[in-house]
Amino acid sequence: MTLELARDNGMPTATNGTAALEQSPFAIRGLTVSYGEKPAVFSVDMTVEAGKMTAIIGPNGAGKSTLLKAALGVVPPVSGRVQVFGKPLDTQRARIAYVPQRASVDWDFPTRVIDVVIMGLYRELGLLGRITGRHKAAARDCLERVGMADFADRQIGQLSGGQQQRVFLARALAQGADLYLLDEPFAGVDAATEKAIIAVLKQLRAEGKTVVVVHHDLATVTDYFDNVFLINTRKVAEGPVSEAFTADTLQAAYGGRLATAQVDQLGVAPVMGGVY
Amino acid sequence: MLFDALLLQLGYNATLVAIGATLLGVSAGITGTFLFLRKRALVSDAVSHATLPGVGIAFLVMVALGGDGRNLAGLLLGSAISAGIGLWCLNWLTRNTRLAEDAAIGAVLSVFFGFGIVILTVIQTLGVGRQAGLEGFLLGSTAGMLWNDALVIAGGGAAALLLIVLMRRPMTMVAFDPEYAAARGISVSRIDMAMMGLVMAVTVVGLKIVGLILIVALLIIPAVTARFWTERSDLVVLLAGVAGGVAAYVGAALSASAPNLPTGPIIVLVSFALFALSLLFAPNRGVLAAVLRHIRFQRQVHLRQGLLAVAQEQLIYEPLTLRLLRRHGLLRADGVPTEKGRARAAKALRDEHRWALVRSDQSHEAAAAMYDGLRDIETVLTADQIREIDNLIGGPKEVSA
CATH class of the missing domain: 1.10.3470.10 (ABC transporter involved in vitamin B12 uptake, BtuC)
Known part of the structure; x- marks a missing residue:
């Protein structure tokens, strides 16, 4: 069933064509990542469409975060290659802003909110450059965009989860990148934060930037995103939400883990062939 | 040497x-x-x-x-x-x-x-x-x-x-x-x-x-x-x-x-x-500071709870609460609130209403984050902001004696 799906989906993006590879802001080919002997991501191709918001979705442990991390070299892949704006990843690092999971750092680290955002200016500052008023102003602007300007001088340990997430987003904004890769930015955050983040992401899209989000909340996929990428260790489907985010593909990615009732609530196209 | x-x-x-x-x-x-x-x-x-x-x-x-x-x-x-x-x-x-x-x-x-x-x-x-x-x-x-x-x-x-x-x-x-x-x-x-x-x-x-x-x-x-x-x-x-x-x-x-x-x-x-x-002895992370902070916090909580109880005419049983209220001259020895006590109690209750509004309003998020049930709202918002909130709440509520 899964295999058929991958063939039948009629995805508009030419997932294997060289042209797509050259044009895509973020193209992954044959990526396999393994913790120990068990592959977490197996031979995955992904071609992100420029100027769109793409959600990476799949069940827990499906390799969503791992896919991003390995593509960026944060964890070493077993095989595969990645092209960013048609060029090798390492030549394009300056154009990529990555927002890791909030839980990946120790929030008791001795640093203030503004210092974290200034880390986004790392490339601009270099090893020895002095942090000037101009840098601080730039960092404050980014905090302003995520609604955290009032928190600039707070110690990061005093922030709520949602606020921490917005600080991470502000740090990414400070980079002034063209491609934004976010790992579960909506996990465990309050509604205000979710609204603030999605507003910023939509604004980035309006500016022509490309946004890729590891996402877990199926209910908001249709509202937030243009494209989806479904994964369960292997790629399940990829394409515009209207075509790739269907009861069929969800069933293939989640299997029995997704109750029929939940699928119904998502308002996606019904399963073909009347499986239910 | x-x-x-x-x-x-x-x-x-x-x-x-x-x-x-x-x-x-x-x-x-x-x-x-x-x-x-x-x-x-x-x-x-x-x-x-x-x-x-x-x-x-x-x-x-x-x-x-x-x-x-x-x-x-x-x-x-x-x-x-x-x-x-x-x-x-x-x-x-x-x-x-x-x-x-x-x-x-x-x-x-x-x-x-x-x-x-x-x-x-x-x-x-x-x-x-x-x-x-x-x-x-x-x-x-x-x-x-x-x-x-x-x-x-x-x-x-x-x-x-x-x-x-x-x-x-x-x-x-x-x-x-x-x-x-x-x-x-x-x-x-x-x-x-x-x-x-x-x-x-x-x-x-x-x-x-x-x-x-x-x-x-x-x-x-x-x-x-x-x-x-x-x-x-x-x-x-x-x-x-x-x-x-x-x-x-x-x-x-x-x-x-x-x-x-x-x-x-x-x-x-x-x-x-x-x-x-x-x-x-370190000011924030030190052991002594933590102990003092805890004691001060405990007293603030008791005082605040006591004032809210007074405002709502509830009985107070906690000995520490009673002791604190008396020491601050808010409660008489016989348990009846003093003039000052009634005023402070009314203010405490009003602040609760103000805070409730602040916390439900997204534009006050930074201020809302400071809410801990104890902080005086004046230390977080300007007088103008508070007046604005009071307009939304309506006139001062009657606090019966």
Whole structure:
């Protein structure tokens, strides 16, 4: 069933064509990542469409975060290659802003909110450059965009989860990148934060930037995103939400883990062939 | 005598030791901070214990080549090589086996140290008198310190500091958020390697003064001491350098002020004294501050609950609440609220309503984050903002007496 799906989906993006590879802001080919002997991501191709918001979705442990991390070299892949704006990843690092999971750092680290955002200016500052008023102003602007300007001088340990997430987003904004890769930015955050983040992401899209989000909340996929990428260790489907985010593909990615009732609530196209 | 020592009036050797120790203390404190922030403090213990076989082997090699086995530069070179091998083993074990880093540290530390002791014992049986004080590397021995030894320490310390100035940004980023750093193209493994290289340099340089067993104290204690006083990593680094330098200087002076006081251990004890003072008295993170904060918090809670109870005409049973209300002149001895008490109670209730509005309004988010049920709303919002909120709430509510 899964295999058929991958063939039948009629995805508009030419997932294997060289042209797509050259044009895509973020193209992954044959990526396999393994913790120990068990592959977490197996031979995955992904071609992100420029100027769109793409959600990476799949069940827990499906390799969503791992896919991003390995593509960026944060964890070493077993095989595969990645092209960013048609060029090798390492030549394009300056154009990529990555927002890791909030839980990946120790929030008791001795640093203030503004210092974290200034880390986004790392490339601009270099090893020895002095942090000037101009840098601080730039960092404050980014905090302003995520609604955290009032928190600039707070110690990061005093922030709520949602606020921490917005600080991470502000740090990414400070980079002034063209491609934004976010790992579960909506996990465990309050509604205000979710609204603030999605507003910023939509604004980035309006500016022509490309946004890729590891996402877990199926209910908001249709509202937030243009494209989806479904994964369960292997790629399940990829394409515009209207075509790739269907009861069929969800069933293939989640299997029995997704109750029929939940699928119904998502308002996606019904399963073909009347499986239910 | 101590005063003389602090003013470097105790002669050539004592002065040399004090200056060398201070340089070592500063560079160890600063280097150790990055290790501490990276949460790999104990790696330094493995590195330092892994120096011992190198010291012994370097001695044997130099003697075999017909030289003076006690040449400090040669011994330090040997110790650096063997520390490097120990570090490599540690990394290999953590990366390629299922051993966690703490277990790998234990394995490397004990095996290298044991091997080192064996070599030293062998050297002792070879020819008496010739091995002259290799055990000094265990706990440090400053008695026969020479000008050249001080130069080696100064050179090593300065090199470490220079490297830190260059690497401070990537090292801080890797310590805080290694995934983000890696995504930005910073090689985390290379930064870690540089960090370990620094630790190795400081350890090797510090062997003469504090010895390999106690060097970990010079690396780590200043960092944890400094952490008590600030929430900024750059200031933690600076303060750790200061704490390390002060502890080393005072410790060296103390040990010079009386016969038979070992320099290294005294430095560690002074360092510990600074740590203990910080632990107890630091303004925010200190133990005393935490206790006081808790007591103050408890009283505020009781007072607030008491006032709200008064405002809503509920009975108060808690003895502490009653005592606090009476002490503040809000409640009479017979349990009836005073005029002042009624006014404060009405205000407390009104503030609750104001806060409820602030917390439901997204535009007041920063202020809402300050809500803890206790804070006076005037300390968070301006008078204008409060007036605006009051307009929304409506006129002052009647508080019946």
